[in-house]
Amino acid sequence: MPPAPAPLPPHPPQWATDINASAPPRPSKLANIPDPPGYSAGKLSTKQQRTQQQQQPATSAALLRKSAETDALKLKKAWEIALAPTKQLPMNAIMMYMSGNSLQIFSIMMVFMLFKGPIQGLININTAFAKFETESTKGQMLGVKLVYVLMQGLLLALGIWKVNAMGLLPTTRSDWLAWETEREPLERAYFAFK
Template sequence: MYRLDYTLNNPNKGSIPDPPGFLKARSKETVAIDAPTTDVIAKRTKKATELKMKRAWDLAIGPAKSLPMQAVMLYFSGSGIQIFSLGMIFMLLTGPIGAIFNILKTFEQFRPTPLPRKDGTIGSPSYMPLILPMLAFVGCQGLLFSLGLYKCSTMGVLPTGTGDWLQFETRNEPPEWSAARASSLG
């Protein structure tokens, strides 16, 4: 309140600029604040929406930025089947899946504030402007998941060869029997 009185009663009022965010009063007794017009609200909303979209793109590309670090960590974990390398692979395979399932909660804070309509009402926020950042996020998570699958393949954990599926193969009955076997078995 001191600053408000000082500013209103200051004879050198023009020489010192008001601090940022300071609202001027009409008189000493009452503080009247002019309501912002719809144009001002629309400009603020547009600026906030642009900032939210920039932050959404930063979040969407974030997993791709960690891809080289994850690759180096996998390289140094070795190709043997040990608890450390299996734990890293487990995190690389489950992390992207969990992130994709929680994508709406992840991008909730970046939903743009809707602009006010001409009748003064405000619509509900939508995820439609965030479709491209969300797709980029899913793609980057897919890259992390594929890195984990590649590491599983190089370690030999994935069943990729025919020898890995021998337990599921069935033997066919021989098409003909020898005479000795037929006479012994009846």
């Protein structure tokens, strides 16, 4: 048995046929009317080809300028990230001062968090600046990373100050008594009865 024929598409409504029939004919292209921006005809005239060749250096200069602006923006954002630990420094200093020097769970957790942040920042330094690094900004990014390391070092120094204030660093002579040798007296005095 042969396959059934495909159904024919429905006819358009009468009003659509009337509009298409009464539409005015399209005018032919006039020579004095320029094409709209972005319109490209199939074949360009020699005058249009010369105009395009003159515009190409201008577009390449615009591309260079745009890439330079993009690099400047990336470098600015990288500096913001590098200086972000500086904004945390006063807040952390006040919190360390307010937590006290006694060994309590709150002060121990504060010190732990103070050490954790900079150490993670130093470990992930390349991933933090990877999206901002390009071939043209590679030399400048070295200075940005150096400032970032310095800022993280300041946070670590604040943590070391706090640990020393809590008495957990062995900085006094009494912390090293196990390695002290006994002094030998130069003279001895004995009590005598008369």
